[in-house]
Amino acid sequence: AQSVTxxxxxxxxxxxxLVLLRCNYSSSVPPYLFWYVQYPNQGLQLLLxxxxxxxxxxxxxxxxxxxKKSETSFHLTKPSAHMSDAAEYFCAVSGIRSxxxxxxxxxxxxxxxxx
Amino acid sequence: xxxxxxxxxxxxCKSGTSVKIECRSLDFQATTMFWYRQFPKQSLxxxxxxxxxxxxxxxQGVEKDKFLINHASLTLSTLTVxxxxxxxxxxYICSAKTExxxxxxxxxxRLTVT
Numbered sequence: 549a550q551s552v553t554x555x556x557x558x559x560x561x562x563x564x565x566l567v568l569l570r571c572n573y574s575s576s577v578p579p580y581l582f583w584y585v586q587y588p589n590q591g592l593q594l595l596l597x598x599x600x601x602x603x604x605x606x607x608x609x610x611x612x613x614x615x616k617k618s619e620t621s622f623h624l625t626k627p628s629a630h631m632s633d634a635a636e637y638f639c640a641v642s643g644i645r646s647x648x649x650x651x652x653x654x655x656x657x658x659x660x661x662x663x
Numbered sequence: 664x665x666x667x668x669x670x671x672x673x674x675x676c677k678s679g680t681s682v683k684i685e686c687r688s689l690d691f692q693a694t695t696m697f698w699y700r701q702f703p704k705q706s707l708x709x710x711x712x713x714x715x716x717x718x719x720x721x722x723q724g725v726e727k728d729k730f731l732i733n734h735a736s737l738t739l740s741t742l743t744v745x746x747x748x749x750x751x752x753x754x755y756i757c758s759a760k761t762e763x764x765x766x767x768x769x770x771x772x773r774l775t776v777t
Contacts, residue, residue: 592707594767
């Protein structure tokens with residue numbers, strides 16, 4: 549069984565400030581972990597993914613995330629927020645076996661960037 | 664590469680009618696496609712998993728006779744909402760997967776049932 553918990557349904561940061569979106573996972577098997585971004589009335593765009601290689605993963609638009617097995621966390625960060633980062637962010641987990649490739653999503657975090 | 668399209672992007676239908684939503688992988692062959700439903704301000708809920716040429720696997724609580732899924736080819740899956748009612752109004756998103764781990768998402772279809 550897999551689950552994802554995103555702490556904070558809403559996060560507000562000032563433009564230029566650090567962005568930190570939290571994600572903790574639970575998985576009975578070694579996980580693959582993902583962060584997706586969703587803009588209003590659009591589908592999901594992959595920001596980055598962890599697939600058991602390097603624990604620090606760099607993604608698009610300056611985002612990165614670090615897999616910490618001891619903390620079962622995969623928090624998303626960006627050093628300096630931009631207005632265009634305002635969106636909904638979803639953390640997701642899947643198993644590494646092909647039979648367990650379904651994604652389980654967290655509840656999402658709405659990021660607001662203040663001018 | 665790895666583009667998934669959905670058609671239509673928005674649809675309004677009357678209660679009791681059926682609506683078909685198409686999901687296409689444009690530049691790759693998808694062994695598996697997934698259908699999700701998303702209510703406003705909420706996360707994506709997996710409805711069903713479909714593999715080309717076989718019956719879809721529905722998640723618990725999803726009525727298979729109401730949400731008909733057909734995955735006739737490696738590039739096309741369809742979701743038909745039969746006898747739609749206002750409570751079926753939602754944002755429906757599909758995704759397509761190859762043999763590797765990544766899913767590619769479509770842009771979504773906004774269904775409004777009046």
